[in-house]
Amino acid sequence: MSSVAVVQSVAEAALxxxxxxxxxxxxxGGTSVxxxxxxxxxxxxxxxxxxxxxxxxxxxxxxVTDALIDxxxxxxxxxxxxxxxxxxxxxxxxxxxxxxxESVGQTIEWLEGRFDHLxxxxxxxxxxxxxxxxxxxxxxxxxxxxxxxxxxxxxxxLGEDCAVLDAxxxxxxxxxxxxxxxxxELSAARLAExxxxxxxxxxxxxxxxxxxxxxxxxxxxxxxxxxxxxxxxALFDASELHIWTDVDGVLxxxxxxxxxxxxxxxxxxxxxxxxAYFGAKVVHPQTMxxxxxxxLPIIIRNTFQPEHPGTRITSNSEAVGPVKGLTLSxxxxxxxxxxxxxxxxxxxxxxxxxxxxxxxxxxxMISQGSSEHSICCVVKAAxxxxxxxxxxxxxxxxxxxxxxxxxxxxxxxxxxAAVGDGMAGSPGVAARLFxxxxxxxxxxxxxxxxxxxRNISVAIAGADATKALRAAHAGFxxxxxxxxxxxxxxxxxGAALLDQLQAAQPQLLGKANLDLRLRAIASRSRMLLEGRDxxxxxxxxxxxxxxxxxxxxxxxxxxxxxLPHAVIVDCSASPEVAERYAQxxxxxxxxxxxxxxxxxxxxxxYQAIAEAAAGSGARFRYEATVGAGLPVITTLRDLVDTGDxxxxxxxxxxxxxxxxxxxxxxxxxxxxxxxxxxGMGYTEPDPRxxxxxxxxxxxxxxxGREAGLGLSLEDVQVESLVPESLRQxxxxxxxxxxxxxDAEFAQRLAQARQAxxxxxxxxxxxxxxxxxxxxxxxxDTHAFANLRLTDNIVxxxxxxxxxxxxxxxxxxxxxxxxxxxxxxxxLRVAAGQGARL
Ligand code: ADP
Ligand code: ASP
Ligand code: MG
Numbered sequence: 004m005s006s007v008a009v010v011q012s013v014a015e016a017a018l019x020x021x022x023x024x025x026x027x028x029x030x031x032g033g034t035s036v037x038x039x040x041x042x043x044x045x046x047x048x049x050x051x052x053x054x055x056x057x058x059x060x061x062x063x064x065x066x067v068t069d070a071l072i073d074x075x076x077x078x079x080x081x082x083x084x085x086x087x088x089x090x091x092x093x094x095x096x097x098x099x100x101x102x103x104x105e106s107v108g109q110t111i112e113w114l115e116g117r118f119d120h121l122x123x124x125x126x127x128x129x130x131x132x133x134x135x136x137x138x139x140x141x142x143x144x145x146x147x148x149x150x151x152x153x154x155x156x157x158x159x160x161l162g163e164d165c166a167v168l169d170a171x172x173x174x175x176x177x178x179x180x181x182x183x184x185x186x187x188e189l190s191a192a193r194l195a196e197x198x199x200x201x202x203x204x205x206x207x208x209x210x211x212x213x214x215x216x217x218x219x220x221x222x223x224x225x226x227x228x229x230x231x232x233x234x235x236x237a238l239f240d241a242s243e244l245h246i247w248t249d250v251d252g253v254l255x256x257x258x259x260x261x262x263x264x265x266x267x268x269x270x271x272x273x274x275x276x277x278x279a280y281f282g283a284k285v286v287h288p289q290t291m292x293x294x295x296x297x298x299l300p301i302i303i304r305n306t307f308q309p310e311h312p313g314t315r316i317t318s319n320s321e322a323v324g325p326v327k328g329l330t331l332s333x334x335x336x337x338x339x340x341x342x343x344x345x346x347x348x349x350x351x352x353x354x355x356x357x358x359x360x361x362x363x364x365x366x367x368m369i370s371q372g373s374s375e376h377s378i379c380c381v382v383k384a385a386x387x388x389x390x391x392x393x394x395x396x397x398x399x400x401x402x403x404x405x406x407x408x409x410x411x412x413x414x415x416x417x418x419x420a421a422v423g424d425g426m427a428g429s430p431g432v433a434a435r436l437f438x439x440x441x442x443x444x445x446x447x448x449x450x451x452x453x454x455x456x457r458n459i460s461v462a463i464a465g466a467d468a469t470k471a472l473r474a475a476h477a478g479f480x481x482x483x484x485x486x487x488x489x490x491x492x493x494x495x496x497g498a499a500l501l502d503q504l505q506a507a508q509p510q511l512l513g514k515a516n517l518d519l520r521l522r523a524i525a526s527r528s529r530m531l532l533e534g535r536d537x538x539x540x541x542x543x544x545x546x547x548x549x550x551x552x553x554x555x556x557x558x559x560x561x562x563x564x565x566l567p568h569a570v571i572v573d574c575s576a577s578p579e580v581a582e583r584y585a586q587x588x589x590x591x592x593x594x595x596x597x598x599x600x601x602x603x604x605x606x607x608x609y610q611a612i613a614e615a616a617a618g619s620g621a622r623f624r625y626e627a628t629v630g631a632g633l634p635v636i637t638t639l640r641d642l643v644d645t646g647d648x649x650x651x652x653x654x655x656x657x658x659x660x661x662x663x664x665x666x667x668x669x670x671x672x673x674x675x676x677x678x679x680x681x682g683m684g685y686t687e688p689d690p691r692x693x694x695x696x697x698x699x700x701x702x703x704x705x706x707g708r709e710a711g712l713g714l715s716l717e718d719v720q721v722e723s724l725v726p727e728s729l730r731q732x733x734x735x736x737x738x739x740x741x742x743x744x745d746a747e748f749a750q751r752l753a754q755a756r757q758a759x760x761x762x763x764x765x766x767x768x769x770x771x772x773x774x775x776x777x778x779x780x781x782x783d784t785h786a787f788a789n790l791r792l793t794d795n796i797v798x799x800x801x802x803x804x805x806x807x808x809x810x811x812x813x814x815x816x817x818x819x820x821x822x823x824x825x826x827x828x829x830l831r832v833a834a835g836q837g838a839r840l
Contacts, residue, residue, distance in 0.1 A: 019055055027054040028241040030061070030210060030232030034249035035306040037065040039101035042154055045247075046161065048309050049205070058239045060210045061154055062228040063146020064098070067091065068211070075142045078125040079134025088125065092118045095149050102157045110156045114149065121145060141220045144171075144212035147228065155207040166201040167208075170231060171220055173197055173238075174213040180365070182289050183223050185234055186216065194238050208235050229287035233301070237293040244299055245313075246286065247306045252314030253278065253285050255481045256329045260472050263482030267314050267327055271424050274327050275301070275316045277458045281330040281420035291316070325432045326479045327423040331468050335367055336387035337413040337448050340394055341377040344406020352378060358397035364390045368418055368460050370449045379449045381462050387412055415465040416448060419472060420458055421479070427456040436461070439478025442836050443567040444591035444619065445471040474567030477837070483516040484838040487566040488829075489523035489557060492575030493545060496597055496627075499822035500574060501541045507826075517838040519829070522564060524548070525557050527575070532560045554583060561592065568836050572825060573598050581608070588615035588623055595828045597627035597821055602708065603701035606715050609708060622832045627824035629656060629702045630795045630815040637831075638811055639709050639799065648802040649710045652768045656702040658793035658816035659686050659693040660764040664778075665792050667762065673748040674741035681738070685793065685816075689734050694724040696764070699776045703766040706797075712772050722777025724764075755780040761788045786810065 031045055049059060063071075070091050077084040092114070099110045124142060128134060148169060155167035173193040175186040210228025215221045223230045229246055236244040253275065254264040270278070272295045279288040285303060294301050295318070304313030345351050352371060355378055359366055368381040382390045391412045401407040419440075426432045433452065436459055440447060449462040463471050477484045488504075490497055504521060511517045520536040524545050531537065531548035561569045571587055573580050573596040581600035585608070588594060601612055602625050616623045629635045642649060655661045662685055666676050677694070680686050686693050700719040707714035726744055729737050755762050760780040765787060768774045781788050790796055795815025800808040814820055834840045 024055040026056040026058065026239050026241040027052070027243050027245065028058040028060065028232060028236035028239060029245045029247060030228060031059065031306065032228065032246070032248045033062040033065040033067070035247050036061060036063075036150055036154070039098045041306075042098065042102055042157055045154065045306065046158055048247075048306065049158070050161070050163070055204070056239070056241075057205045058208060058235055058241060059154070059205065060208045060228060060232040060235055061147065061150045062210045063150050064094070067094075067146035067150070068143055068225075071143050071146055072139070074121075074125060075128060075134055075139050078128035079132065079138075081129055081132050084125050084129070088118070088122060095153070098153060099156075102153060103160055106160055110152065113152065117145070117149065137219055140222055144209075144220065144222045147209040147211045151207045151209040158205060158207065163205055164203045165205040165207060166203040168197060168201070168206050170209045170212050170235075171214050174231075174234065175216060176213045176221065176223070177216060178221060180363070183213075183221075183227070183230070185293070187237075190234075191238055206239075223289070224287075226284065226287045227289075229290040233290045233293040233299070236299055237297055241299065244294060244301045246290075246301060246303045248285060248303065249305065249307060250285065251305045251308060251311050252303045253283060253316075253328065255327065256472055256476050257283065257331065260331065260469050261329075261476045261482060264476065265481060268312070269315045269317070269319070270327060272316060272318055273457055274422055274424055277420065277422040278328050278330055281418065281422070281458070281460070282332040283328065283330045286316075325423055325425045325429045326421045326481075327425070328421075329472055329475050329479075329481075330420050330422065331417050331472050332367065332420070333417045333465065333468065334384040335381050335416045335418055335462070336384050336390075337379055337381055337416050337462055338387065338390045338394060339377055339379045339409075339411040339413070340398065340407060341409055341411065342401065342405075342407030343376065344401050344404075345378065346376060354397060355380065355394065358393045359390055362386075362389050362393040364393065368449065368451045368462065370451045379462075381416065381418055381449060384414065384416075387414065413448060416462050417465050417468045418460050418462050419468070419475060420460040421475065422458050424457055426459070433459050435478055436475055439474045439567070439837065440471055442620065443467075443470055443474035444621075445474065469565035470567055473565065477567060480516065483512060483518040484833060484836060485518040485520060485566045485568070486833060486836075487561045487564045487569040488519050488521050488572065489525070489561045489570070490521065490572045490574060491525045491557075491580055492573060492577070492598075493524055493526055493541075494574060495818040496821045496825065497572075497574030498542075499818040500572065500825050503822055503826050504829075505541060515833075515838055515840050517830075517833050517840065519833070520564075520566065523557055523560055525552055525554070527577075528552055530557055532557070534564075554580070558583075558587065558590070558592070562590065568593070568833075570595060570829065570832055572596065572829060574822075574825065576600065578604060584623065585611040585615040588612060588621045589619055591619050591621050593622045593624075593832045595622075595624045595825055595832060597625065597631075597825050599625075599628045599698075599701045599705065601625065602628050602705035603716060606708075606713055622835055624828035624832060625705070626828045627821050628705055630797060630811065630813075630824075631817065632820035632822075632824035632827070633795060633797075633811050633813050633815055635706070635797050635811050636709055638809065639706060642799060642801055642803075642809070643710060647804075649799060650770045650802065650805070651800045652703070652706050652710065652766075652797065653787075653800075653808075654766055654795065654797035655763060655787055655790065656699045656766050656795055656797070656815070657693060657764065658795060658814070659690075660699070661790060661795065661815075662793045664762050664764060665790060667748070667752060669749060669752055669756075672742065672745040674745050677741060678738060689737075691725045691730070691734075691737060696721045696723050696776045699764065699766050700774075703768055703774055703776060707768050707772070707774060710768075712768075714768075714772065714774060718772070718774055720775040720777070722775075724778065751778070759783060761785075763787045786812075 074084050100107050151167050158165040175189045177184045210231040211222050251266045253267050256264040258264045272291050276291050279286045301316040302313050305311050364382050364386040366380050371378045394410045398407050445467045447461045452459045476482045522533050524531045529548050530550050530552050531545050537544050570593040578600045584594050626636045700721045704714050761783050763781050765779045766776040796812040798808045798810050
């Protein structure tokens with residue numbers, strides 16, 4: 004009796020009857036077998052399981068397939084491959100020694116033999132100076148051969164009954180245009196033969212590799228070990244296939260692009276196929292076919308977290324939402340055939356496809372408008388030029404007579420696909436996808452929806468890929484709406500805003516699924532740019548910022564994150580910053596500001612800003628420029644948007660002036676009241692900025708423009724309370740000489756009182772566009788005569804609110820409330836982009 008037969012009978016005796024045996028197949032990817040430590044972990048994981056027969060398909064160690072391809076390429080181009088070969092050999096020897104210790108002898112000897120053989124092949128390649136396809140196929144699969152042996156020898160060294168199966172001995176495949184087909188009959192027969200000689204309870208199988216019918220060594224294509232897993236699960240008649248990798252299963256999107264991607268508990272085969280086909284690297288597209296035929300459940304799970312249940316892929320579809328996952332396929336191009344000669348001509352599409360097929364160009368996606376004016380195909384970037392040339396020659400006649408105008412090629416394209424069984428018959432999915440992309444300023448080149456309604460694909464520019472995936476992911480509520488936020492001017496209002504923003508962040512994220520990432524702060528001279536977000540105390544972080552201010556870099560930084568949305572909050576009072584708004588808005592960056600420079604500055608600039616916003620869809624909001632946190636502009640907008648006509652706007656727009664005239668009853672001279680107000684911080688450092696009326700006039704201009712008038716500051720008649728003689732004086736001088744005005748103010752007050760009136764500094768705009776700001780007498784019953792100390796008031800008289808005007812009133816100054824007004828604008832922008840506020 005041979006020793007093999009003895010092993011066989013012992014093994015057979017330990018197992019249940021063949022018909023009752025439970026067989027489970029596992030596949031470990033390169034990420035799970037990076038080094039000796041990981042092999043040990045894999046072995047432990049396998050030994051902890053209780054199936055009767057255990058089939059384990061392994062990939063090459065992480066990075067080894069790439070290394071082998073590099074080696075072959077180097078040799079084929081006559082470059083030096085020796086160093087890299089030594090490295091690769093050392094890595095495998097090292098792993099073997101670390102795993103097997105004393106008993107490594109035979110394994111090392113075997114490895115030496117394999118690597119010597121590899122060196123022979125590489126030397127031969129160097130001599131011929133090229134890399135034939137068959138040789139590449141042979142070399143690139145060697146990593147799996149080494150890897151299976153390492154795991155198998157290790158399991159055996161632990162006393163396990165384990166055999167290593169080199170798939171090249173049993174698996175026979177056909178490589179076709181559509182991929183790799185298995186010759187099931189031949190493969191099963193060869194496996195039965197092998198199994199008869201190797202009936203061990205555990206079998207370790209090389210992934211990725213196979214042989215074609217002619218007996219040449221080949222592979223199942225990159226990432227093909229998943230497919231090997233499914234093939235051997237079928238050949239061994241396993242009841243389940245576990246694909247072990249380095250993530251918790253299939254996620255709603257590639258986690259390297261969308262860190263918020265969520266794990267999916269279950270997928271149907273169809274969903275998994277679509278996801279895999281369109282680039283979810285976690286499963287190989289062909290993996291599904293052997294599984295589907297046998298209704299074999301596939302479980303994708305994490306080697307590093309074996310207790311996690313992973314994602315179950317079965318024939319059942321559990322539609323939890325319309326879209327389960329999103330994928331990106333990179334490196335594509337769009338070829339567009341366009342011309343009036345295509346309209347109504349039968350068979351054009353067929354001619355396009357047969358031409359492409361003859362040129363062996365595979366078409367990833369097609370789209371044809373019902374006008375039939377153009378046909379658009381998405382093809383692999385590597386095939387693009389060939390595809391175009393083929394179509395040009397296939398339609399040479401039509402091109403020459405002008406029936407087809409052009410065959411256009413757009414490079415650097417990728418396809419974003421949304422996948423889910425739940426999409427079938429559920430309206431609005433496409434709308435939501437397009438809306439998310441539109442809001443993120445992503446232009447769509449072509450659209451296709453399969454009639455299975457399980458997939459909507461859009462071709463977009465490669466440069467937009469990351470941003471688009473994130474925007475779409477957020478759009479389907481799979482992750483928060485994320486904004487890249489930059490704040491300019493951390494002064495009084497800016498600082499208060501930053502504090503409010505940081506304090507509200509957790510709640511916004513938790514409740515509203517809104518992620519406002521503060522990524523940049525700039526002052527007049529410096530700026531702080533941060534990759535993810537400025538966490539911790541923004542004050543401390545900004546204090547140590549040294550980078551000089553550069554608004555171009557600031558802008559690029561906000562956009563560079565590939566976050567779906569960017570917003571700049573300008574809390575400066577600078578006209579130079581306002582000068583940038585139009586450019587920012589045109590680039591799709593939203594702008595929120597309490598800075599009056601844009602709203603009240605040159606009309607041409609204001610119009611350019613409005614046009615830029617209308618063109619790109621980015622929002623420009625400046626509620627806090629009038630009445631701080633009070634909803635003045637929002638109210639006015641609502642009136643106008645709902646079709647009301649504003650006939651007049653009147654109000655007290657300055658908290659400082661409100662306070663001064665509320666207090667001014669003759670008991671204290673006017674100049675002393677100004678000094679008191681200044682002492683309490685109610686005025687600007689130079690009180691003339693308040694007393695001149697310019698600030699009030701600016702607010703009136705803003706409201707006038709919002710009401711639809713082409714108003715400018717020059718059109719406003721302004722009564723300055725600063726006498727001519729004091730306009731040039733220094734601030735100190737002004738304060739000491741202000742008593743020069745007391746007599747005149749006292750007289751105006753006395754005059755008003757005689758008529759039972761009070762004095763108020765009022766802004767007015769009437770229907771004809773006549774605008775004025777200045778001191779007026781009002782009856783003491785008037786609404787403006789009965790305000791709390793620093794309150795602002797705005798009164799809108801409109802067609803609807805004609806006998807009784809609409810009034811907005813309340814505290815209209817102070818950093819906290821102004822910042823709150825700015826923050827509210829920011830949230831309105833977010834809501835406009837789909838945040839659930
Ligand atoms: P393995 O070596 O185990 O085969 P791969 O690197 O081939 O691992 O595939 C796993 C990787 O696929 C993950 O680390 C993840 O970054 C990436 N990936 C891309 N899309 C998805 C997705 N939708 N779900 C999960 N992982 C994905
Ligand atoms: N090692 C092969 C590759 O990197 C096969 C696989 O890992 O699935 O493509
Ligand atoms: Mg893989």
